[in-house]
Amino acid sequence: MFKSLRSQLTTIWTILQHSFTPAETVQYPEEQPYLAPRYRGRIVLTRDPDGDERCVACNLCAAACPPDCIALQQGVREDGRWYPEFFRINFSRCIMCGMCEEACPTNAIQLTPDFEMCEYERQSMVYEKEHLLISGTGKYHDYNFYRVSGLAIDGKDKGQGQNEAQPIDVKSLLP
């Protein structure tokens, strides 16, 4: 009897306290809440610090995506880089889980703090590469996959990557 009375009083006291804490809810949309850069909203494809498309069409994001809403096709550019011939996200299926971002080895695909993507037409939720590709680097400013990778592309020959030795001369017997 004493125990339950105490419990009731504690509850009332707690509720009373809440009357004086500031409200978490804001008057959206007039008032915009603060969303951290890590917030998981609309997905973008970013560019490397040199301004070139980061995505190498490795397909890892698509494989990681739980609702399977990413589809793309790899192609090889004249300069030797792999790139997505098309890159499509069906946002009407996307659950903003961020798995794609986590899987991406090039930091190309990133989630942004924008979640305002309502549409009257479901079809308009299908984003193609032209809707996804932004002109900046997003959250990660320095990474350029091709500087690290061993693939030769125009402007970066074999041996010019990070931590790479000059190509081996097969005809030499020197160590």
Next chain:
Amino acid sequence: MPVIHIDGQEYEVEAGQNILQACLSLGLDLPYFCWHPAMGSIGACRQCAVVQYLNPEDNRGRIVMGCMTPVMDGAIFSLNGDKASEFRRTIVESLMLNHPHDCPVCAEGGECHLQDMTVMVGHRDRQYRGKKNTHRNQYLGPLIHHEMNRCITCYRCTRFYNDYAGGTDLAAMAAHDHTYFGRHEEGVLQSEFAGNLVEVCPTGVFTDKSLMKGYTRKWDLQSAPSVCTGCAVGCNTLPGERYGKLKRVHNRFNAEVNGYFLCDRGRFGAAFVNSEKSLEYPGLRGEDGRFNALDHHSALMHMVHACHAEEGKNKVAGIGSPRASVEANYLLRLLVGAENFAPGFSDREQPLIELALALQQDSPALIPDIQTIESADAILILGEDLTNTAPRIALALRQSVRNKAYELAAELRLEAWQDAAIRNLAQDQRSPLFIASVADSRLDDIAEDRVALAPDDIARLGFAVAKLIGGENISELEPELQARAQAIATALQNAQRPLIISGTGCGNAAVMQAAAQIAQALCQAHNRAMLALAVPEANSLGQAMLTGPGAQSLAQLSKRAAAGKLDTLIILENDLYRRGPKASIDALLANVANVIVLDTLDNATLSASSLALPAASFAESEGTLVSMEGRAQRYYPVFVPRQERRASWIWLLAVMKESEREEVSELHSFDDITRACASDIPALSGITGAAPDAHFRNAGLKIPRQTHRYSGRTAMRADVSVHEPKQPVDEESPLAFSMEGLNRSQPGSLLPFVWAPGWNSNQSLHKFQSEVGGHLKGGTAGARLLLPATGTSASTATQPDATLAPSAPQQPGQWQMVPRYKIFGSDELSVHSPAIAELVDPGFIEISSDDARALGVNDGEGLVLNKPDNASQGELLTIAVATLEVRLNDSIAVGCAGYSVGLAGTEDIIAADKLVLSKADNWKRHKPQIIGSDGGGSTGGDHV
């Protein structure tokens, strides 16, 4: 069976294995790189380390290589002990010192054995701070891409390419950590089996170049069990599709047929499915002579109308095809009636193929599958250039001649997997292989003796060998041939498992008869002789089985058409212009009012039709093919045909249903047709055994065509509509166009891909085998339709018509035309694959340099081939048949000239014709000799 102890557990294992094999067969995961089930062990990569203990008291043990350590009764091993796993982890770490950061842009990624093994051993961080070695890549031709940085020096590539496949232009170069695997200079890889490097190399050094141009990861491919349509060998394949395109073909293991390897025609030739020449809609020729597209129902109604036979009014005939399925051919034959059905061979080919079937049906010899061919210990090839007509068999013969080495090894009690030791032991000692052919071949390097003879002389040599074996005398033969015949006969008689191979390839019936006679003579003396006869196309033998002997030939049909006795001609998947001289095919088609053609790609016959129906290719339809060994095998649709394409059997069945034909009232599904065909045609009664029917379920489930990681399902078609369609339902087979179902332990004919937890690469195959390298758990695919005849009495077919006279002395200025096949170019469809097309030359004629001198031509110049006109006696009048580029080849038999079969410009040449050759004026080479089309290094993906 020896009992061994692994990590305290007792296991019974197969004697004669090594620990690696034993572990994998037991289902234990032991990492490895250099060992390959078909190529044995060399102990190069040090990855398969285990700890072996001397006795139960020994608690230190020592590290041994699993692949080099035989199992012995009572032996004690540790697989998972710290020492062994630490050793294996550091091996991967050292392999990774120089490994590039490439996985995302590596065509091996997701099915990379190196990735799998790295994860399996638990290596994660590269601790070494030094720089990574780099290498320049080479241009290796249109088929294979080279990215040398990724090499882990396991030596599998050179061991396959040189030791297994007999190649000479790929080697390990340089020393220590500079080792480089490539050619001495850039250029097209010369081996016809180079494509297997894609699957043999455990890393992304060698990858499929055509796949790289529109790459799809293994997990995103939809695939189904299929059968190669490149030749009559019937290798089992796994084509993979994405976005409606055939992306690549991988090997599908079949212990009795192709084992682990395909030829390059099979692997890279199937891309014809994506050709722009693909038909997508039916077309009806209008008044203006142009085709108008139709929907499939109106096309059907037109066809029903054209086929409607009123009493004696509308006479319908059909031409089937040796490259179409048994079922489609059977339906067409049902539709037009057996007496109006031509199998669709050329007039020259038809009797040869009928003979090949009869000889094999009647022969007391064993008709071998490839696994059995590999067991042969003496081989005679009569007139067949196997590397170009049945490539996979040529690869098998390279293994057969090693039986001598295995015998030597057995004497020293060396296990068969001791690859390096056995090769060292045997050096150049080989089981005898004799080749009698019209000219050189790619197997000459392993032949004990090769002789170039005109086809009739090859037959004479063969008959002489048969006589010698039968104890008769051959004094009528030239002394030089006598000696040869004697040597061959002795070698064959001394062998335990002699094999005679011939085929339709040199266009001569007597050659095949001679082969059959030798086999028969051997059978009378031996218990086990083998006879293999190569035929040209994927279903040539099935077609001969369907029609039986004496079917309508094209010539007979042409005659009927010329007499006005044909109104409608239905041509099933057959380009007649490849089956006879243009003039006669033109005449045949012009004499028939309605020409209805069902085919996959646009071709000359289709362009001459009045109604064209788009037939689904092998990758979009199901069917049964009968291979040269008489194995009925089923292929399944890899993807749903686009637009109005339908499998030929669906078109034909629909036409018959619309016409309310009684024969088909009971036929509703593909399985019904197979069953009807099996019960109607005794020779094909076994085809129902080729694969389980559509009701088969694997533990209650269908078998998925998609892997469980198949991505993008809710986005692939979202550009068209965001509302995803239901997955297509496959009612005709136990396979599903989905990722749901069970891909485990089903019959081998239903294996759509290989994958096992932790094993993403094709090395996961061993999880599907009863023991590593052995048969598939669910059984080997295909049903044998040819079993050795029981009696040993001489059958009619093997009797030679008469003792052949030596081939007639050469008429001055005349040469006998002998066919020269090309793996790239001689068959109809693979040349439409862009990668293969780069390797196809324009037609050529091969003559010896003496003949060339006499004719006043040089290599690369032009020759006109003229047919002597029989009508005019006396002075020599001629009709030009072709003008071709000269290639000098001194190995060609005297009096013969070899023409490239199937290559541009050779359509009107018929094997064995005697033609007059003369120098062509104003000759220009068709195509300059190029070393590589993208060798410059500036085009996409080919950076060196």
